[in-house]
Amino acid sequence: MNSDSTDWIRSLLKYAVLAPSSHNTQPWLFKITDTTVSLYADRTRALPANDPDDRELTISCGCALMNLRVAAAHEGFWLTCDITPKLNDEDLLAVISFSKADTVSLTEAELFQSIERRRTYRKRFESRDVPDSILGTLSGVATEEGAWLHVIKSEEKRQKIAALVSEGDLIQWSNPSWRRELASWMHPRRRGDGLTVPSVVAPIAQAVVRTFDMGNGVGAKDKQLADESPVLAVIGTDGDSVKDWLGAGQALEKILLSADSSGLQASYLNQPIQVASLRTKLQNLLDRGGFPQILLRLGFPTDEIKAAPRRSLDEVIE
Ligand SMILES: Cc1cc2nc3c(=O)[nH]c(=O)nc-3n(C[C@H](O)[C@H](O)[C@H](O)COP(=O)(O)O)c2cc1C
Numbered sequence: 001m002n003s004d005s006t007d008w009i010r011s012l013l014k015y016a017v018l019a020p021s022s023h024n025t026q027p028w029l030f031k032i033t034d035t036t037v038s039l040y041a042d043r044t045r046a047l048p049a050n051d052p053d054d055r056e057l058t059i060s061c062g063c064a065l066m067n068l069r070v071a072a073a074h075e076g077f078w079l080t081c082d083i084t085p086k087l088n089d090e091d092l093l094a095v096i097s098f099s100k101a102d103t104v105s106l107t108e109a110e111l112f113q114s115i116e117r118r119r120t121y122r123k124r125f126e127s128r129d130v131p132d133s134i135l136g137t138l139s140g141v142a143t144e145e146g147a148w149l150h151v152i153k154s155e156e157k158r159q160k161i162a163a164l165v166s167e168g169d170l171i172q173w174s175n176p177s178w179r180r181e182l183a184s185w186m187h188p189r190r191r192g193d194g195l196t197v198p199s200v201v202a203p204i205a206q207a208v209v210r211t212f213d214m215g216n217g218v219g220a221k222d223k224q225l226a227d228e229s230p231v232l233a234v235i236g237t238d239g240d241s242v243k244d245w246l247g248a249g250q251a252l253e254k255i256l257l258s259a260d261s262s263g264l265q266a267s268y269l270n271q272p273i274q275v276a277s278l279r280t281k282l283q284n285l286l287d288r289g290g291f292p293q294i295l296l297r298l299g300f301p302t303d304e305i306k307a308a309p310r311r312s313l314d315e316v317i318e
Helices: 003-016 055-074 106-110 112-117 132-144 155-173 176-184 202-211 215-228 242-261 276-286
Strands: 028-033 036-041 077-083 092-100 148-151 231-237 265-268 291-299
Touching (some): 003 055, 036 055, 055 092, 055 106, 055 112, 092 242, 106 112, 132 231, 132 242, 155 176, 155 215, 155 231, 155 276, 231 242, 231 276, 242 265, 242 291
Antiparallel strands (some): 036 092, 077 092, 148 231, 231 291
16 A cells, blocks of 8 residues: 555544544544555443443444545545454454545535534533424434434423433442543543543542442433433434444434534433443333434534544554
8 A cells, every 4th residue: 555545544534533432432443454444443442331332332433434434425435344344353343445436425425514513512402493304314314324313202201211311320320330430531631532621620520420429410410401402312223233333323423413514413311221221211112123322412502612632643543
């Protein structure tokens, strides 16, 4: 491979790493080989208490893969992805090759501007409704990626799901290992990963999270966020394998980028999916087959927020 194509692939990976990831762990590694790039799960950045099966880790890698697809489409290239190749390496998630497209996938290319604009928006949204036409587009995007988007329409179900979210908070915060893990990913911005806290207060914030069970307070706040969100929606898949998780990640990021292109942002209330016993309850509430993967709230943000930090490309390319 010549240095031009390596540089070109690196220029696309600059966008891949802007993908969201649980606790901002950025659990991906890329190996550039002769005109292909391989995507690996970096399990040294796993969250065993929060995500014991590496399900969210794989979803995060799927988000990075979608950004790579969008960036390549923007440059007029198709990606061919060999998903979960069987090379006796369970960390290898996909081998990606590029070919010049006769016609570019317009929808994917059009999402390019949203890669740098997308944010996880944890504040309250404007109270205005999200038009059904936008929700229809987002559901279509999920289907294109082999997943589904289930928008919660019934008020009764919304309240039940909001109650599951706060129950999930209570369960997670009561677990000292879970709290320790969360605290260990609370970093000053200069670290380039994790959930940012100002450097002066970082040691105190970490100690508070490690020591105190704040499940009641966090649960009440999250329940209110779920109750008030203009849109509450579940992304799910028919199966629950590594391949499904990678697909769910691509669907999630395409939904987030499409949402951004309509002025929307999103954030996560995944507790009832992360806690195995609650996942079954959520599954029953949705009253459809398949597996919930991500619980999102969506709406119009009231202000602009700063981008979360990322590690340098050199740290994620081997
Ligand atoms: C699979 C997955 C799960 C996530 N779960 C949560 C969550 O439970 N709570 C939350 O506040 N953010 C969650 N996030 C958002 C990340 O914390 C966020 O992507 C990261 O901090 C980087 O910020 P950014 O999305 O604004 O770039 C999740 C993201 C992904 C991809």
